[in-house]
Amino acid sequence: MTERYAAEALIDYAEALFAAAGLEADKAALVAPLMVEADLMGHTTHGLQLVAPYLAALADGSMTAAGAPEVLSDRGPVVVWDGRRLSGVWLTATAVDLAVERARQYGTCTVSIRRAHHIACLAAFLERATAQGMMVTLTCSDPSVASVAPFGGTRAIYTPDPVAVGIPTSGDPILIDISASITTNGLTNRLHKEGRNLEHDWLIDADGNPSKDPSVLFTDPPGTILPVGGLDHGHKGYGLALIVEALTQALSGHGRADPPEGWGAGIWVQVQDPTAFAGADAFTRQTDRLAELCRTNPPRPGVEAVRLPGDGALARKRTALADGVALYPGIIEGLAEWAGKLGVAAPTPL
Template sequence: MPRLHGKISHISLYKFCFDLFRKLGVGEDDAKVIASHLVTANLRGVDSHGAFVRIPHYVAAVREGSINLKPRVELVKDSPSMALLDGDRGFGLVIAMKATDLAISRAKKYGTCIVGVKNISHVGMLAYYTLKMVQDKVVGLAATNSAACVVPWGGSKPVLGTNPFSIGFPVDGDLSIILDMATSVVAAGKIVVYASKGERMPEGWALDKFGKTTTDPQAYLDGGMLLPFGGYKGYGLCLSVDILAGILTGSPNSLGVPGGWAAQGGFIAQAVDVSFLRPYEEYRSEMIELIRLIKSCPPAEGFKEVLLPGEIESRTYRIRLEEGIPVYEEPWSRLSEVGRDLGVPMPELL
């Protein structure tokens, strides 16, 4: 069983992340973006994309030269409602945020904007970008493709990535709807979390390298494969994201994306300003009514309530903001090694 090492405040974790990336050679503004992104993932309970899981991989990628600390980000193509960026192998968390900000600003002026990005590293938790978009009262889409680890429906060899996407619909604060999902049954990073905790994963998530169903996370990590969610329908979405974020942006498809936990294919962000279609307050009123209708739906047997996409993460965020972020021994130990190596002391636990 996993051993809980303690809890850490989001403020302490942010400072540690910021200090560590500064020591690594990341610029001040970029280090703030990276630290904010990682801590937000942990606060929302998306620990697979948080500091303890991702930092060791990001640091290793920088040292290997696969992440460029001083990229020359280029606006390759530009029009009022579409743009393409070349990230020059920079930190995906930073460059994808630049693309998102550009999409928002253009959407505010022209109604909608799509920004594609190629040549980047891992972009992290996609909800980070759609959360930013709903804060600016625009409907947001973010999608990315990743290295092949998912079998196509009916196949026995990995051809597609987990290829996640996120859609955000603005309302008010916690009422905003944030869908963030892999098109595989589960994000690969979540299996890492299960492995680090010493837990079995649910059946139906993955196959081992011999194509047999397994609940052992290590069997997946040792050359196994993920399954698409929802059978052929999930496979269709998985393929669509590979085309949308990969081929459309001039990035590799999943089979061409390098392996590794810091690698990524392409990224795409779209923002739609609601007020170009109808008055925002009318939209907001109808969204609140729709949410009321969904939340008032009687729960089925075995359920306590009907939840909205992103509602669990929003609740987890509030709890961890107040009570702290859980820390487990193995991830803490791995991060401690990185901190010692860079001369950054580990933060105190609560």
């Protein structure tokens, strides 16, 4: 029988681990629920799975445990921070909250962050804005990491470069979380450790041959993940990645032209307040209609119904909150060593 855990117990566990590892109390209290939020939504490679490597980063000093970002520029609706290698999860949540506050005043606000640590699951941040009637766009990249080749190439130069957008409606928000690559580093790393292949040829080996075997990413020289569109239309994912790289690195002033600093992120957050445009009612009138047209679209054979991005994640979240969280195998076990080191008691299954 699959063990399930109360979401609050998992949040308390993650918070206690981070606090014991030296992360400031206010940061631990903000980061922990966002890590669990990813698991609630079904993004199991970007939730509690990442707590152990984050604790390791706190231990070796590659994640800064205390303090605030350096404000490089603040023009009201445009803010630029140097993240000082602080928790990327904390920085991103703080940036979304600031952008929501400033968007009420200016109609829109953009926060650009350089030199953050890793930011985990982008989808987990979206409802911080949509719950307040705001539209949010969030994207990130890691200028010290490369796992995706440009279309037509064989050597990696950028990361999967995810993009997330939260769109309010009068009901559930539309929660989009996609990337410029076909798959992610988190999934390929997990499958490689488990000795399993991807479902399709989403990779190429070092010679440019298509492959579904994650081991091709760990050769010397390594293969790469393919951009969205694959060998056929990969120029689309390639173009999207270039946009993400410019937004997250060029605008913040730190990127691939600088010496690598280790696992981290450049971040770009933008929030729009519909009341500053045609109005909140006009906005949701359009987004409600769009949602209706999608959900009532006749499904193709083998498809039960057309869903909107976020429908599955929100359904999984409601089920997990009601029945308990079923974590991906190995996550609790992977935290046990840290719990022992830090003197933190593990949660008890329901």
